[in-house]
Amino acid sequence: xxxxxxxxxxxxxxxxxxxxxxxxxxxxxxxxxxxxxxxxxxxxxxxxxxxxxxxxxxxxxxxxxxxxxxxxxxxxxxxxxxxxxxxxxxxxxxxxxxxxxxxxxxxxxxxxxxxxxxxxxxxxxxxxxxxxxxx
Amino acid sequence: xxxxxxxxxxxxxxxxxxxxxxxxxxxxxxxxxxxxxxxxxxxxxxxxxxxxxxxxxxxxxxxxxxxxxxxxxxxxxxxxxxxxxxxxxxxxxxxxxxxxxxxxxxxxxxxxxxxxxxxxxxxxxxxxxxxxxxxxxxxxxxxxxxxxxxxxxxxxxxxxxxxxxxxxxxxxxxxxxxxxxxxxxxxxxxxxxxxxxxxxxxxxxxxxxxxxxxxxxxxxxxxxxxxxxxxxxxxxxxxxxxxxxxxxxxxxxxxxxxxxxxxxxxxxxxxxxxxxxxxxxxxxxxxxxxxxxxxxxxxxxxxxxxxxxxxxxxxxxxxxxxxxxxxxxxxxxxxxxxxxxxxxxxxxxxxxxxxxxxxxxxxxxxxxxxxxxxxxxxxxxxxxxxxxxxxxxxxxxxxxxxxxxxxxxxxxxxxxxxxxxxxxxxxxxxxxxxxxxxxxxxxxxxxxxxxxxxxxxxxx
Ligand SMILES: [Fe+2]
Ligand SMILES: [Fe+2]
Ligand SMILES: [Mg+2]
Numbered sequence: 014x015x016x017x018x019x020x021x022x023x024x025x026x027x028x029x030x031x032x033x034x035x036x037x038x039x040x041x042x043x044x045x046x047x048x049x050x051x052x053x054x055x056x057x058x059x060x061x062x063x064x065x066x067x068x069x070x071x072x073x074x075x076x077x078x079x080x081x082x083x084x085x086x087x088x089x090x091x092x093x094x095x096x097x098x099x100x101x102x103x104x105x106x107x108x109x110x111x112x113x114x115x116x117x118x119x120x121x122x123x124x125x126x127x128x129x130x131x132x133x134x135x136x137x138x139x140x141x142x143x144x145x146x147x148x
Numbered sequence: 149x150x151x152x153x154x155x156x157x158x159x160x161x162x163x164x165x166x167x168x169x170x171x172x173x174x175x176x177x178x179x180x181x182x183x184x185x186x187x188x189x190x191x192x193x194x195x196x197x198x199x200x201x202x203x204x205x206x207x208x209x210x211x212x213x214x215x216x217x218x219x220x221x222x223x224x225x226x227x228x229x230x231x232x233x234x235x236x237x238x239x240x241x242x243x244x245x246x247x248x249x250x251x252x253x254x255x256x257x258x259x260x261x262x263x264x265x266x267x268x269x270x271x272x273x274x275x276x277x278x279x280x281x282x283x284x285x286x287x288x289x290x291x292x293x294x295x296x297x298x299x300x301x302x303x304x305x306x307x308x309x310x311x312x313x314x315x316x317x318x319x320x321x322x323x324x325x326x327x328x329x330x331x332x333x334x335x336x337x338x339x340x341x342x343x344x345x346x347x348x349x350x351x352x353x354x355x356x357x358x359x360x361x362x363x364x365x366x367x368x369x370x371x372x373x374x375x376x377x378x379x380x381x382x383x384x385x386x387x388x389x390x391x392x393x394x395x396x397x398x399x400x401x402x403x404x405x406x407x408x409x410x411x412x413x414x415x416x417x418x419x420x421x422x423x424x425x426x427x428x429x430x431x432x433x434x435x436x437x438x439x440x441x442x443x444x445x446x447x448x449x450x451x452x453x454x455x456x457x458x459x460x461x462x463x464x465x466x467x468x469x470x471x472x473x474x475x476x477x478x479x480x481x482x483x484x485x486x487x488x489x490x491x492x493x494x495x496x497x498x499x500x501x502x503x504x505x506x507x508x509x510x511x512x513x514x515x516x517x518x519x520x521x522x523x524x525x526x527x528x529x530x531x532x533x534x535x536x537x538x539x540x541x542x543x544x545x546x547x548x549x550x551x552x553x554x555x556x557x558x559x560x561x562x563x564x565x566x567x568x569x570x571x572x573x574x575x576x577x578x579x580x581x582x583x584x585x586x587x588x589x590x591x592x593x594x595x596x597x598x599x600x601x602x603x604x605x606x607x608x
Contacts, residue, residue: 029193029214029222036194103249108474108497125225125251 015043015139020064022047024055024071024083025101034070034101037128041135052078056086059093066096068135070122073102073109081112088117097138101126158272161189161219163208166258167235171206174269186213193226204272205232207252209242216242217250224251233268263287264400270343285313285340287401288349291379292356295325300352301345305331313340319348350405354412361417361452361459373455377597380453384573384598407445410463414448418460422467428512429471436474439559440467446573447555453597456590457523457548464516465523465552472504473497499536502528523548527556530585542587550590554580574598 021038023046025031031048038046047062049055052075059066069087073080080100087093100113100121110121120138122131160171161183171180183189189211205227207219214222216234223232234247234255244255256265270284285304303317316330317323331339341349359365360376367375383406411422422444430436444466451462490498497504505524509516516524526549529535531542557580561571571579577595580586 027218027221029190029218030225032190032193033222033225103251106249111493124221125228127228 015068015135017042017044019043019067020045020047020062022049022055022059022062022066022069022071024049024052024069024075024080026050026072026075030072030101034131037126037131038070040128041132051075052080052083052086054078055083059087068138069096069098071098071100073100073106073113081109081116084113084116084118095142097142099134099138159183159202159205161192161205161207161223162211162214162216163206163235164210164237166237167206167208170235170258170262170265171269174266175272178272184210186211189214189219193222202227202230205230207232207234209236209240216247216252220247220250220252235265264404267343267401267404270346274344284343286343286346288339288341288405289383289402290331290339291353291382292360292375293323293328293331295323295328297323299323300348301341304340304342306340319345346408350408350412353405353409354416357409357413357452358416361413377453380449380597383449403442403445406449407441410445410448410459411441414460414463420460420464422463425464425514426467428514429468429509430474436470440470442559443469443552443555446558447552450551450555450594450597451548454551454590454593456551456593458519461517461520461523462548462551462555465520465527465548466555468505468509468516468520469524469527469552469556470501470505472501472508474508502526503537519548522546523552525549527552529553531587532584535585545587547587547590550586551594554586554590554594557585 021043023031023034023038025034035046035048045064047058047066049058052071055069055071056078059069071080071083078086080102084098084100087096087098094117097119098117100110100118101124102110102113102121103124110118113121119141120134122134158175158178158180160168160180163171163182163184168182183192205223207216207223209216211219216236220232220234223230231253232251234252236242236255236257238257244257247255254268256262256268258265266284267286270286273284285306290303298320299317300319302315302319304313304315306313316327357379360372360379363369363372365372383402414420414422422441426437426440426444430440444463447466448459448463451457451459487495487498502525506516506521523546525537526540526545529538529540529545529549531545531550533539533541535545554577558573558576561576561579562573563570574595577591577598581588581591
């Protein structure tokens with residue numbers, strides 16, 4: 014499983030949503046976070062991170078560069094092909110999940126989310142990536 | 149840590165002066181906790197006592213750093229079960245649908261939505277307990293009242309000269325012929341009930357409606373049908389165009405009344421819970437929820453009065469007709485422009501939604517009868533053969549589907565849309581006739597229900 018040292022990149026255009034994601038992650042025992050406000054900012058921070066990012070949790074709906082655009086950029090970059098990428102999306106945007114799956118998203122979390130719901134999704138995500146790496 | 153007791157169960161966030169004044173005057177005896185600064189807002193989100201349940205949260209546009217969208221999204225995430233209500237002065241550049249997508253349960257724009265907001269306050273009073281001396285009134289439409297009927301609720305009229313409500317019939321009293329004549333002199337919809345008695349009132353109406361729909365009732369067939377038509381007509385007569393603001397407000401309250409009455413009627417007749425069904429099918433996406441319940445009520449009432457189809461089938465078809473469009477911006481008669489503007493998969497989803505309803509319902513473990521499936525599948529077919537998804541010719545479109553389409557369009561034309569005139573049901577029928585989507589035969593029957601002597605008020 015991810016551990017307390019896991020570097021998490023949290024991407025959301027809303028400051029308070031980033032806080033809520035961070036707060037939920039903290040309840041799950043995580044401590045290391047990098048934050049970004051949109052896909053562009055996130056891609057930059059991903060490359061510049063002093064300690065490599067091990068997990069991305071990104072909002073879908075953001076101005077400038079959306080979660081989907083960001084996801085596509087990440088997957089197009091050879092270095093991040095296997096990087097766990099969890100998408101945060103509203104129930105009303107569920108029909109867009111298909112596009113995200115096609116673009117190689119690892120998992121998605123529906124807003125509103127609870128720390129427990131987030132934990133389950135992160136566990137699934139971990140198993141999925143560990144499985145892929147073992148194969 | 150701030151605890152929920154501190155909020156006394158009503159929380160406000162960033163209300164503007166108008167919203168705040170309204171809340172404090174309308175809910176004078178309810179204590180509230182006001183989050184009126186960015187700091188307080190951030191502290192609220194840090195609050196560890198979030199497990200506690202706050203049923204009602206009223207939000208406005210007035211925080212500096214945080215947009216209403218951000219407030220909606222974060223508050224929804226922090227209080228998933230709460231009813232989150234926005235009170236705004238204007239929409240400015242906010243989109244109501246986006247606000248709802250972000251988690252708002254309901255958005256009220258002042259001053260237009262004042263009466264709907266008042267209904268919301270009624271619920272606060274119901275939930276938290278009314279303070280003594282605080283009676284709230286709701287405009288209702290009476291139908292099918294007979295002399296000697298015993299009413300299970302108080303009836304009041306409003307005297308504008310004295311700016312006062314006067315109780316004219318006490319709960320449990322029998323209504324006298326004279327009083328009924330008096331009510332009929334009044335403009336339709338200008339009778340009021342105490343908002344705490346709405347349940348009794350809806351029960352009473354549903355009972356009446358069930359009786360009017362019962363072929364075995366004591367009335368003669370002609371009398372029964374006549375009365376049913378008059379009742380439906382009265383309800384629709386009140387759902388008026390917005391030319392006069394007061395009328396407009398009454399109309400919205402009566403629309404809500406119709407929905408509740410149809411819901412109770414359906415429950416009585418079929419044992420199906422309207423609200424549970426709609427919850428299960430549409431979840432909490434309030435935008436589609438409101439559309440579905442209005443269309444359902446209109447379609448079902450029209451079915452009763454025109455005797456096209458079964459009212460319960462039309463009610464359920466109305467509830468589920470757009471279930472495959474969840475979260476999708478949707479106009480019933482969008483024209484090619486709208487369809488063209490959609491991206492390929494959105495367009496497909498839109499064009500497929502009538503055919504997809506049954507499948508979507510199955511994923512929610514719900515089933516509907518083949519009759520209802522067919523009504524839904526045809527609700528975007530058109531009399532001129534230019535409908536979708538099958539482009540059926542006129543003769544192949546069942547009247548029930550046309551009725552649903554009419555209800556869909558009445559609801560659509562009745563909505564406030566910036567820069568557009570809101571249409572009354574009767575005006576909507578004219579517009580529908582022009583757009584060529586419905587057969588003249590079905591239109592004629594519906595028009596006959598809506599248009600009548602009642603418009604020149606010589607009705608008995
Ligand atoms: Fe539709
Ligand atoms: Fe519709
Ligand atoms: Mg966002």
